[in-house]
Amino acid sequence: MEISLMKELVFGHKNPDTDAIVAAKAFSYLENKLGADTEAVALGEPNEETKFVLDHFDEPAPRVISNAKDEVEAVMLVDHNEAQQSVDDIDQVQVTHVVDHHRIANFETAAPLFYHAEPLGCCSTIIYKLFKQNEVEVPAKLAGLMLSAIVSDTLLFKSPTTTPQDEKAVKELAKIAGVDYETYGLDMLKAGTNLGSKTEEELITSDAKSFEMGGKTVRIDQVNTVDLDEVFAREDALRAAIEKQNQEKGYDLFLLMVTNILNSDTRLLVIGEPQEAVSKAFDVKIVDNKVDLPGVVSRKKQVVPPLEKAF
């Protein structure tokens, strides 16, 4: 493939969720309207929820890449910045733009860049604000995709990461898209909890992210469900799959967050060491590698910061 000197790829994090896929499409659309030459791609296949969204709005899934430097010299990141969550050869291309709503870590550039982060519930909310600032209209289909991403990241405004700006964006985008966001949103979230069809390997991989904390590699995955017991009926097989992955991939500590999206509680399965970091982070006792965290639904806001502090 020829390397383009002008074209840039836009993508979200590995194990893409709906926001990672949609934010890339939305930011690519905006940048192209502003004169850039970009293509939205993804670092993995869409998950069940995202497939439901793409089907609903009749939008194709983005092309999946595993390498950037063979195609382009520069890239734009959405919904992430940490190198281990990005394309494998991220250190060999220039990052010219980042739009994100996460902490900043393990990220470095040689030159100045455009970096726009805000502590909002969803990256697509920030991109919606950028559309407004630049006075670019959001097409109806893209509005539907963007509101899906915000509903997904905020669990229909139940997550504590939700801000008034996220709610406002969903309501405005719903008008543009002509969508009843409450009915549609719940259908979409339920589509993402169709766990019966997934292997244990898929369950512990599909929304997992890696973090470097105190010299350890911490892997945190989140599975949304409407029935905790259904997931923990498979606990033995899940433990075995996690132990295998810890060994093969060199993760020191694996946290599987199983989150009930109806009542906003999480049961944590903790495999690996140091377990004390988890006890300390949440001031809880871990019994048989498990602990209930009532009211915890956000990895970014309620799990990573206290864990980081405990390390």
Added chain:
Amino acid sequence: MEISLMKELVFGHKNPDTDAIVAAKAFSYLENKLGADTEAVALGEPNEETKFVLDHFDEPAPRVISNAKDEVEAVMLVDHNEAQQSVDDIDQVQVTHVVDHHRIANFETAAPLFYHAEPLGCCSTIIYKLFKQNEVEVPAKLAGLMLSAIVSDTLLFKSPTTTPQDEKAVKELAKIAGVDYETYGLDMLKAGTNLGSKTEEELITSDAKSFEMGGKTVRIDQVNTVDLDEVFAREDALRAAIEKQNQEKGYDLFLLMVTNILNSDTRLLVIGEPQEAVSKAFDVKIVDNKVDLPGVVSRKKQVVPPLEKAF
């Protein structure tokens, strides 16, 4: 001093230049208008140029701090992000906001934050855009300070870091401030080149920044002048002062950029190792620790990136 749980300090980098001082004042003013409780402070005394600016607009110099955590739990950074350019205890406070126009490096947070960077010539240009986005009026005096910062960072639009947005901002701010920016700007730049009154120690310190590159600590200082020969008449004393500082502070490599602001050329004095990194970065031969770099005036855009690449 009591630690405030609400109030935040806003500051620019160590060895503050006009933009570091002014951007802190401007962003603090904006954030307070938006409901925050902030105070603009500085990590050092104003330099000659900044003194001229503050005198001209009858604005007091900001309070100088050497520590943040004794006063506040959270801070906002302007015009920098790298830890070694920030307050010494930056790792012990939360960074909630960054507005900057530099590369991102050696910067990490535990939680999501507001981070707004653009590759523009001056941080104050970005802050001016934020005033507009938030529909907050810029008072006449602050407009004068902000246009001074932009003229300073862009050397009256001669620096290659200058963008059309910087020029537009200066022209709009000049109208608000009622200032002839060209006449005033040249007077201001000349005030900053009053080198005769400075010791060698002051010359190699006042605008110096540290960078980590390939495991080495690289110190880069810039001195603006209207007469290169006047500065290099003091070369022996400058060399001695740099060698002393390299030893005392542990700098591996020291680059003194002596920049003629009238014709936009730089003569580089290179003390320490590896000298080859500098030869390689600029594809030049260093003779007797010196090399001329015609057309080079920007540390950020023309010196740091090629040097980083060479390391």
